[in-house]
Amino acid sequence: MIIKQLSVFLENKSGRLNEVSGLLAEAGINMSAFSIADTSDFGILRVIVSDPERALAILREKQFSASLTEVVCLICPNEPGALARALDILSNEGIQIEYMYAFSIEKSANIIIRPANVQKCINALNMHQMELMKASDLYKL
Amino acid sequence: MIWNEKIECASRDFMNEIQSERLIATVKRVYHNIPYYRKKMQEKGLTPDDIKSVADLSKLPFTTKTDLRDSYPFGSFTVPMSEIVRIHASSGTTGRPTVVGYTRNDISMWSENVTRALCMAGVHQNDMVQIAYGYGLFTGGLGLHYGTENLGASVIPISGGNTKKQIQLMQDFGSTVLCCTPSYALYIAEALEEMNISPDSLKLRVGIFGAEPWSENMRKEIEAKLHIKAIDIYGLSEIVGPGVSCECEEQAGMHVNEDHFIPEIINPETLEPVAPGEVGELVFSTITKEGIPLLRYRTRDLTRLIYDKCKCGRTLVRMEKCKGRSDDMLIIRGVNVFPSQIESILLEMSETEPHYLLIIDREGTLDTLKVQVEVQEQFFSDEIKELQNLTKKIKHNLESTLGISVTVQLVEPKTIERTAGKAKRVIDNRQI
Ligand SMILES: [Zn+2]
Numbered sequence: 001m002i003i004k005q006l007s008v009f010l011e012n013k014s015g016r017l018n019e020v021s022g023l024l025a026e027a028g029i030n031m032s033a034f035s036i037a038d039t040s041d042f043g044i045l046r047v048i049v050s051d052p053e054r055a056l057a058i059l060r061e062k063q064f065s066a067s068l069t070e071v072v073c074l075i076c077p078n079e080p081g082a083l084a085r086a087l088d089i090l091s092n093e094g095i096q097i098e099y100m101y102a103f104s105i106e107k108s109a110n111i112i113i114r115p116a117n118v119q120k121c122i123n124a125l126n127m128h129q130m131e132l133m134k135a136s137d138l139y140k141l
Numbered sequence: 142m143i144w145n146e147k148i149e150c151a152s153r154d155f156m157n158e159i160q161s162e163r164l165i166a167t168v169k170r171v172y173h174n175i176p177y178y179r180k181k182m183q184e185k186g187l188t189p190d191d192i193k194s195v196a197d198l199s200k201l202p203f204t205t206k207t208d209l210r211d212s213y214p215f216g217s218f219t220v221p222m223s224e225i226v227r228i229h230a231s232s233g234t235t236g237r238p239t240v241v242g243y244t245r246n247d248i249s250m251w252s253e254n255v256t257r258a259l260c261m262a263g264v265h266q267n268d269m270v271q272i273a274y275g276y277g278l279f280t281g282g283l284g285l286h287y288g289t290e291n292l293g294a295s296v297i298p299i300s301g302g303n304t305k306k307q308i309q310l311m312q313d314f315g316s317t318v319l320c321c322t323p324s325y326a327l328y329i330a331e332a333l334e335e336m337n338i339s340p341d342s343l344k345l346r347v348g349i350f351g352a353e354p355w356s357e358n359m360r361k362e363i364e365a366k367l368h369i370k371a372i373d374i375y376g377l378s379e380i381v382g383p384g385v386s387c388e389c390e391e392q393a394g395m396h397v398n399e400d401h402f403i404p405e406i407i408n409p410e411t412l413e414p415v416a417p418g419e420v421g422e423l424v425f426s427t428i429t430k431e432g433i434p435l436l437r438y439r440t441r442d443l444t445r446l447i448y449d450k451c452k453c454g455r456t457l458v459r460m461e462k463c464k465g466r467s468d469d470m471l472i473i474r475g476v477n478v479f480p481s482q483i484e485s486i487l488l489e490m491s492e493t494e495p496h497y498l499l500i501i502d503r504e505g506t507l508d509t510l511k512v513q514v515e516v517q518e519q520f521f522s523d524e525i526k527e528l529q530n531l532t533k534k535i536k537h538n539l540e541s542t543l544g545i546s547v548t549v550q551l552v553e554p555k556t557i558e559r560t561a562g563k564a565k566r567v568i569d570n571r572q573i
């Protein structure tokens with residue numbers, strides 16, 4: 001259930017994101033979801049790729065500061081109130097969230113969550129019968 | 142007016158005679174009184190008898206700022222403390238300050254030199270001299286103060302800062318001379334513009350500016366904005382303070398008071414004297430100072446010496462405006478900053494690697510320092526707040542050591558240019 005997300009430090013200057021996606025494309029690595037968090041000085045690219053380990057090695061070789069971060073992917077039914085319900089569960093179980101972002105596939109909305117404690121988060125969601133995406137499925141997207 | 146015509150317009154032979162006599166006496170005194178100098182001379186196989194004239198100067202060992210700092214606080218004083226009447230200290234940020242002590246004779250020698258400098262700048266007894274250098278441990282304020290009193294002009298000892306008051310006193314007291322750092326002079330000029338006060342409504346005639354490097358362009362700007370003649374004065378506390386040398390009204394190099402401080406230019410790599418007229422590192426030997434006599438003190442300032450007679454009539458050798466430093470010291474807002482300090486701060490922090498770039502800019506009249514630090518893998522976090530905390534921590538550590546505000550910017554690894562494996566550490570965008 002633990003997903004390895006690729007995180008990359010980017011300066012706020014043009015062309016850096018292109019460079020990352022270009023390097024991954026060249027290596028035949030697919031990106032299924034991503035988000036960028038930024039400040040006025042720098043940004044952090046967070047991306048779900050088909051082969052996290054290889055992507056990490058490629059970027060590091062090209063002198064990027066990159067790392068793999070453990071996240072979970074929650075599958076939410078694409079209907080009103082579904083996200084709120086999931087968040088309530090996490091909040092009630094005392095699961096602290098560092099950040100999250102969403103992407104949708106057909107009928108479902110998928111939410112990538114970076115909790116402070118990954119295992120605790122998975123346990124809590126399982127306990128409440130929330131559906132989590134398997135890493136192998138997500139990487140294939 | 143030439144304050145001391147006999148000296149300032151002396152023939153080269155006469156100057157050599159004075160210098161030789163005083164150098165011989167100084168070498169004897171330090172050799173017999175200061176174990177440290179004796180040791181240094183003995184290491185070179187020298188005795189005082191080997192120094193027969195100023196021509197033998199280059200045989201003597203050098204002294205450096207490190208020598209002074211190692212003897213903190215009073216280890217370099219060569220007279221008993223009962224004879225020391227004043228203490229000053231440099232504003233350096235590398236650990237301990239450099240402390241200097243003056244005997245009563247030193248103070249009057251210093252005053253004489255500053256008085257000569259003021260006269261070179263065209264100041265006379267009827268002038269109203271506003272001293273906006275800092276008073277205190279820094280030598281600027283009190284140095285100019287004593288020299289001005291010695292000349293017989295009127296001192297306004299206002300010290301630095303409080304720009305509104307500076308301007309008010311210029312208006313009310315009719316100040317004719319302004320002494321401060323060149324950047325503060327520009328700051329005052331801009332404040333005048335903002336307050337819609339025309340410089341022609343003031344009586345300012347001359348500005349005597351020093352304590353930081355400044356360019357010919359900056360001189361033009363100050364002169365145009367304040368409608369004054371801007372004069373460059375040079376000095377360093379280790380030698381005596383301001384007044385070691387000063388420009389005359391010709392503004393064609395600073396006349397060195399060489400009957401007290403013998404200048405030499407050396408190649409900072411080989412430490413050998415350069416050919417006459419060549420640029421190199423300026424070295425001074427003090428030959429009248431009692432508190433801390435210094436033989437061949439390396440200033441790290443790069444310049445050259447001009448021995449031709451000046452149009453003003455003085456024969457005192459002139460040094461050109463300093464062209465830079467032979468070490469990597471930067472002067473930012475009057476504070477001495479060494480890139481090596483920043484490196485050691487970053488090294489001490491386990492999270493950072495010492496890959497950094499200093500970018501110095503001048504915004505208006507204010508120097509700004511930006512430190513770019515490479516984000517290495519080992520401290521990269523994918524959480525914004527972690528990186529922001531790291532930025533804050535680096536900023537805090539730098540500021541508490543350097544004493545000036547710093548902007549810290551995280552950059553990608555290997556983005557800082559490396560030349561032959563070594564990173565280029567400093568980009569100085571100031572037009573000095
Ligand atoms: Zn002259």
